[in-house]
Amino acid sequence: MxxxxxxxxQSKHAGIERQLQDEMNRPLPDLSIVQTLKKRKLRIKEELAHF
Structure with missing residues (x-):
């Protein structure tokens, strides 16, 4: 389980990483989207650290 x-x-983390890279590669990245994605990624990373 x-x-x-x-x-x-790990799959979610990778998906968020791809979204983050896509946003950062745009000519004018939306920093609020970047910040939200980074926070989601960090939460998943913290949850993974408990295993």
């Missing part, structure tokens, strides 16, 4: 949860979190 835990392994599938960890896998799901």
């Amino acid at each position: 835990e392994q599938s949860h960890v896998s799901a979190l």
Whole structure:
């Protein structure tokens, strides 16, 4: 059970990373979107640290 949860979190983390890279590669990145994505990524990373 835990392994599938960890896998799901890692998958989410990777997806957010892709969204973040896409936003940063735009000519005028929306900094509020960047900030939101970074916060989501950090929350997932913190949750992963508990395993």
